[in-house]
Structure formats: C-alpha cells, structure tokens
Amino acid sequence: MPTADTAERAAHLAGLLAAMRRGDVGLVLLSRPELTARFAGARRLWTAGAQPFSPSCAVVAVTGEVHVIGFNDACVPQDIPATHRHSTCWTAPTLVDALCTIPGVRAGIVVAIDGLTLTLHRALRERLDGVQLVDALQLIDAMTG
Amino acid sequence: MIDTAPDMARMRRQRSERLRTMMAAHDVEVLLLAAGRNVEYATGFPVTLEDAPASRRSDRLAMVAGDGVAWLVDASIDDDPAAALGAVVEAVAGRGRCRLGVDELTVPLLETLRSVRAVEVVDATPVMRDARIVKTVDETSCIRAAQRINEAAVDTLRGDAVPGVSETVLTERFLRRIVQLGAAANLVDPVWQSMTATAERTRFGQPAYPAPPRGRVLADGDIIWVDTGVAYGGYSSDLGVTWPVGASTAAHRDDFRRWREVTDTVLGAVCAGARGSDLVNAARAATDAPWLRHLYLAHGLGMNSSEPPLLGTTDPTSDEVTLESGMVLVVEPVIWAEGGGGYRGEEMVRVTDDGYEMLSRRIDGADG
Numbered sequence: 103m104p105t106a107d108t109a110e111r112a113a114h115l116a117g118l119l120a121a122m123r124r125g126d127v128g129l130v131l132l133s134r135p136e137l138t139a140r141f142a143g144a145r146r147l148w149t150a151g152a153q154p155f156s157p158s159c160a161v162v163a164v165t166g167e168v169h170v171i172g173f174n175d176a177c178v179p180q181d182i183p184a185t186h187r188h189s190t191c192w193t194a195p196t197l198v199d200a201l202c203t204i205p206g207v208r209a210g211i212v213v214a215i216d217g218l219t220l221t222l223h224r225a226l227r228e229r230l231d232g233v234q235l236v237d238a239l240q241l242i243d244a245m246t247g
Numbered sequence: 248m249i250d251t252a253p254d255m256a257r258m259r260r261q262r263s264e265r266l267r268t269m270m271a272a273h274d275v276e277v278l279l280l281a282a283g284r285n286v287e288y289a290t291g292f293p294v295t296l297e298d299a300p301a302s303r304r305s306d307r308l309a310m311v312a313g314d315g316v317a318w319l320v321d322a323s324i325d326d327d328p329a330a331a332l333g334a335v336v337e338a339v340a341g342r343g344r345c346r347l348g349v350d351e352l353t354v355p356l357l358e359t360l361r362s363v364r365a366v367e368v369v370d371a372t373p374v375m376r377d378a379r380i381v382k383t384v385d386e387t388s389c390i391r392a393a394q395r396i397n398e399a400a401v402d403t404l405r406g407d408a409v410p411g412v413s414e415t416v417l418t419e420r421f422l423r424r425i426v427q428l429g430a431a432a433n434l435v436d437p438v439w440q441s442m443t444a445t446a447e448r449t450r451f452g453q454p455a456y457p458a459p460p461r462g463r464v465l466a467d468g469d470i471i472w473v474d475t476g477v478a479y480g481g482y483s484s485d486l487g488v489t490w491p492v493g494a495s496t497a498a499h500r501d502d503f504r505r506w507r508e509v510t511d512t513v514l515g516a517v518c519a520g521a522r523g524s525d526l527v528n529a530a531r532a533a534t535d536a537p538w539l540r541h542l543y544l545a546h547g548l549g550m551n552s553s554e555p556p557l558l559g560t561t562d563p564t565s566d567e568v569t570l571e572s573g574m575v576l577v578v579e580p581v582i583w584a585e586g587g588g589g590y591r592g593e594e595m596v597r598v599t600d601d602g603y604e605m606l607s608r609r610i611d612g613a614d615g
Contacts, residue, residue, distance in 0.1 A: 147458075173541050173542065174455055176458035176459060192557065192562035193564075215354060218357075220372075236354055
C-alpha cells in the first residue's frame with residue numbers, strides 16, 4: 103500500500119487537527135490501513151486479513167502528535183520518534199491502557215474512531231471516564247483541503 | 248479423508264450448522280457481521296482483497312438468523328448506511344426481544360442499532376471465534392491444497408536464492424508460480440528477509456521480523472527467513488523456512504537442530520484436551536526465548552492466515568484455550584543467534600484426539 107510522503111502527510115495531519123479543533127475532538131483513533139497510511143505513513147505488511155499486522159495510529163489534539171501502534175518499526179516512518187511507537191496490543195483493555203500513557207489522552211475526552219468492537223467500546227468507556235465517541239470517517243470527510 | 252478434493256457445497260452447509268450451534272450456545276438470535284472473513288464464512292460471498300482493508304466500513308454486511316438463513320446486505324449505495332442497516336435490523340429482529348451479535352462496526356451504526364426497540368446489542372466475537380476455530384473436513388482440505396501450492400512454488404525458488412539475486416526477482420517468480428499452480432490469490436507480501444543483514448531489534452532484543460521486502464540483493468553468507476502465504480477456496484496457507492545463501496555453516500546446522508528439537512517438543516504436547524499453555528511451557532522448557540516475543544509461538548489458521556488461538560503472545564490469557572480435534576495450528580519457534588542469523592520455520596498441524604496430523608511438510612534439513 104502506498105504511503106504519503108513526509109510533506110504530504112504533514113498537510114493531511116494539519117487538516118485533521120483543524121477538523122479536530124472545530125469538532126472539539128481530543129483524540130482520533132484509526133485502524134483502517136488506508137487511513138493509518140495517510141495520517142501516520144505507517145504501512146501494513148500483509149496484503150490481506152490479519153488485523154494484528156496492520157498498524158493503528160492515534161492523533162492527539164493538544165500535542166498535535168501522531169502515535170503508531172504496531173509490531174514492527176520497519177513499517178513506520180523514521181520521523182515518528184521511539185516515544186511515539188507502541189507495541190501491538192492483543193486485547194482491547196491493553197490497547198486502551200497503552201493509549202492512556204500518551205500525553206493529552208484523558209478522561210472526558212471526545213474520541214473519533216473509524217471502527218470498533220463492543221469490547222473496545224467497553225474498554226474505552228471504563229478507562230476513559232466520560233469519554234464521548236464519534237465517527238472518525240465523518241470527521242475526515244469534513245476535512246477541508 | 249483430508250486428501251480428497253473439498254466439497255464446497257458441504258463446506259457451506261457445515262459452516263452454517265456450526266454457526267447456528269454457536270449462536271444457540273451464546274444465546275444470540277441474530278448476527279450482523281462486517282468483518283470480511285466473517286461475512287464470507289456466513290454467506291459464502293467471497294471477500295475480495297479490495298474488501299479486506301474496508302472490513303470496518305459497515306456497509307456490506309452479513310445478517311444471520313437463528314435458523315441459519317444468511318443475507319448479504321449491501322448498504323454502500325445508501326447516503327446513510329447506518330440508518331439503512333438499522334431499518335433492516337428492525338424488520339428482521341425488532342418484532343420481539345432479540346440479542347443481536349455484532350463484530351466490528353462504526354459509531355453511527357452502533358448508536359442506530361442501540362435505538363432499535365427490544366434489540367440488545369452484544370459482542371459476536373465469541374460466536375464467530377467458536378464457529379471458525381474448529382475446521383470442517385472440507386475447510387481442512389482447502390487449507391491443505393493452499394499449503395501444497397505454496398510448498399510447490401517455494402520449492403522451485405530454492406535454487407534461485409543465490410548471491411546476486413534480488414528479493415524483487417524472487418517475489419516476481421513466486422507470484423507467477425502460484426498463479427500457474429492454481430492459487431486464488433497471494434496473501435502475504437513474500438518475505439525474504441536476511442537476518443544476518445537486519446540490524447533493527449525489538450524491545451525484547453530480538454530481530455524486527457518480518458519486515459516488508461525492500462528489493463535487497465542477496466549476498467553470500469546471508470541467512471534468510473522466508474515467509475509466504477497464498478489462498479485457495481477462501482482459505483490460507485502459511486510457509487516459513489530458513490535458507491542459507493551459499494554454503495551452510497556448522498553453526499547454522501546447529502541452529503536448525505535446536506529448532507527441530509524445540510518444534511518436536513511443542514508438537515509432542517499437541518492433542519485434543521491439551522491447554523495452549525502446555526505448548527508454551529513445553530517450548531520454554533526446551534530452550535530460552537523459543538519464539539519472537541512481539542509475535543507468538545503458535546497461531547490458528549483458516550480463512551485468515553493468523554487467527555485464534557494465538558499462543559505465546561504478551562497476553563497470557565490467550566494461552567488458556569483448550570485444544571479441540573479439528574483445530575489447525577501453525578507452530579513457529581525461533582532460534583535466534585545474534586550475528587549468526589538463527590533459524591525460523593513453521594509447521595502446520597491439525598489437532599486430533601490422540602495428537603496431530605501434519606498439514607504442511609515436515610522440515611527435515613537446515614537448507615529448508
């Protein structure tokens with residue numbers, strides 16, 4: 103899967119952060135491979151299936167930073183620092199625990215997400231008290247530029 | 248039995264029976280499935296590679312009623328797929344109390360479903376896991392056919408992995424060969440990673456494997472870890488083996504012998520009724536660090552090339568699975584030797600009441 107180069111990716115990220123500000127969205131969680139490639143530049147290895155081998159990414163409003171959750175540094179652009187790379191999580195609660203270590207992720211936040219299971223939904227509500235979930239696809243579709 | 252050609256109609260029928268049984272066991276009346284392979288399992292509608300990354304789009308789904316009848320529901324042409332799907336669910340499930348199982352969905356779809364009267368939205372993951380984790384005889388035939396195509400294709404490339412040949416050329420030849428042999432699709436970007444040339448390490452101090460192919464040219468003395476997978480009849484293969492480029496060394500042959508010992512020890516623990524943790528403990532007793540910690544010791548295989556059960560991940564609760572006859576396991580221990588390249592291979596088995604049956608070829612030599 104082609105990935106956006108650094109300059110193009112920075113432009114996509116700026117557009118997403120602007121949309122997040124307009125919508126009062128504190129955190130965007132993306133797990134669809136094409137969206138992770140667009141905003142984090144991280145590509146998946148496998149051609150098909152096998153979700154664990156597709157990296158996910160988190161975009162945080164207050165810092166403007168992108169974090170990648172994946173199992174392999176080889177698929178992640180070098181400009182994403184080591185502190186912003188998180189190991190693959192095999193369960194929803196451990197994923198949310200990892201997200202909670204990211205500066206700017208806090209209770210009561212509005213989280214835009216591209217898709218989820220009920221287990222992830224429960225883990226987000228339990229670990230981020232008062233979290234409000236909205237659709238990341240609508241947020242991205244509303245981006246200008 | 249497993250050597251016979253798959254009977255696709257019987258496979259569909261038996262998958263439907265398994266699904267119905269697991270829906271009843273988990274007290275789920277209706278399923279609404281969006282994950283591509285779950286849709287294919289329930290409806291028989293083949294999921295194209297293009298669909299795979301869109302598995303969470305929630306606009307082409309399967310709906311399954313408790314009597315086993317399955318629909319393919321395409322809401323992608325509607326301006327508001329969530330509302331359209333909500334109306335379908337209300338028509339099918341909204342006549343009385345209904346526990347509706349969902350796998351992956353968008354936030355708007357979840358909110359819509361929760362607003363449908365008398366419908367309780369529950370997680371379908373346990374239903375789908377329990378249905379898919381044990382393979383029918385025809386599913387197993389498809390897996391074995393995929394594996395044979397994969398093995399034949401890799402066999403023809405062994406002599407090509409010589410100094411001066413690039414990963415790109417190996418990939419081109421592999422993809423051409425699997426088409427000639429009858430594969431429906433390629434599933435994994437073929438991995439020909441030189442472990443003597445890979446400098447990146449994980450936080451566990453092990454090599455960052457697998458990495459996407461970068462077109463590197465093979466060099467004399469490379470130890471390459473090969474990983475490939477193809478599809479046949481909707482099912483996957485998985486072939487992992489280690490090749491020395493040029494003459495093998497005594498150290499490499501020793502790594503292989505240790506890998507063979509660990510693998511035989513793990514396979515010796517496989518039988519219906521064993522716990523996943525039995526395999527993990529057997530590997531740990533055989534040697535230190537017997538697999539790549541950022542991955543796992545063993546994984547299930549079926550429609551996905553890696554699916555439950557996953558054994559030896561950093562989540563120990565996943566090891567508490569009890570093996571059942573008919574499960575398919577890929578066992579992939581690793582002997583890592585810093586500076587030497589080590590050995591990694593994968594062997595696929597079907598769990599039986601008294602042990603296992605090989606679905607892949609047994610790896611008998613250090614040259615793969």
